[in-house]
Amino acid sequence: AQSVTQLDSQVPVFEEAPVELRCNYSSSVSVYLFWYVQYPNQGLQLLLKYLSGSTLVKGINGFEAEFNKSQTSFHLRKPSVHISDTAEYFCAVDNAGNMLTFGGGTRLMVKP
Amino acid sequence: NAGVMQNPRHLVRRRGQEARLRCSPVKGHSHVYWYRQLPEEGLKFMVYLQKENIIDESGMPKERFSAEFPKEGPSILRIQQVVRGDSAAYFCASSPGANNEKLFFGSGTQLSVL
Numbered sequence: 001a002q003s004v005t006q007l008d009s010q011v012p013v014f015e016e017a018p019v020e021l022r023c024n025y026s027s028s029v030s031v032y033l034f035w036y037v038q039y040p041n042q043g044l045q046l047l048l049k050y051l052s053g054s055t056l057v058k059g060i061n062g063f064e065a066e067f068n069k070s071q072t073s074f075h076l077r078k079p080s081v082h083i084s085d086t087a088e089y090f091c092a093v094d095n096a097g098n099m100l101t102f103g104g105g106t107r108l109m110v111k112p
Numbered sequence: 113n114a115g116v117m118q119n120p121r122h123l124v125r126r127r128g129q130e131a132r133l134r135c136s137p138v139k140g141h142s143h144v145y146w147y148r149q150l151p152e153e154g155l156k157f158m159v160y161l162q163k164e165n166i167i168d169e170s171g172m173p174k175e176r177f178s179a180e181f182p183k184e185g186p187s188i189l190r191i192q193q194v195v196r197g198d199s200a201a202y203f204c205a206s207s208p209g210a211n212n213e214k215l216f217f218g219s220g221t222q223l224s225v226l
Binding site for chain 1: 154168
């Protein structure tokens with residue numbers, strides 16, 4: 001069985017500061033990895049995904065993530081956050097089954 | 113260019129009533145997934161359907177819950193005799209094929225059981 005752990009339930013940060021949202025997963029097989037963002041009262045939007053190839057993945061809104069197989073991590077980063085980045089962020093894995101397994105989410109709170 | 117459409121957006125039911133949640137996938141998508149998000153938790157997989165077939169219902173409670181995706185019309189998630197613990201956000205997602213690489217999510221239905 002696979003699992004996803006997002007170590008921080010909330011991350012407060014000031015506007016224009018860098019941010020890292022951590023994600024670790026456990027799986028016995030190769031996985032595909034995803035980051036989704038959920039704005040208040042909305043569904044999930046795909047930020048970025050890792051399927052294969054380069055371990056550094058760039059997504060929308062200036063976000064990027066790095067796949068680290070040895071540490072089974074897929075941390076999300078942004079060098080300078082905006083107020084509009086305030087949202088819930090979910091890491092998810094897919095081991096080529098029928099479903100995505102999601103982490104518990106990290107609430108990013110950007111303060112002016 | 114409509115995405116995944118879910119209705120109603122909010123649904124209030126009293127204990128013991130039935131809840132019907134509808135999901136119209138992206139046009140041309142024949143694969144539908146239902147996920148449930150309990151308060152302060154991530155999304156949990158419930159069921160995966162293709163047109164007229166249930167492919168994987170391993171995440172669905174064995175009793176009171178059912179899902180369908182008929183040849184014509186939206187996918188329906190049905191919860192009979194709702195209890196307070198069913199209160200959650202229910203999200204539908206669709207994809208053109210049997211993979212999660214091109215998954216589109218709806219805005220969800222917030223079910224509140226009084």
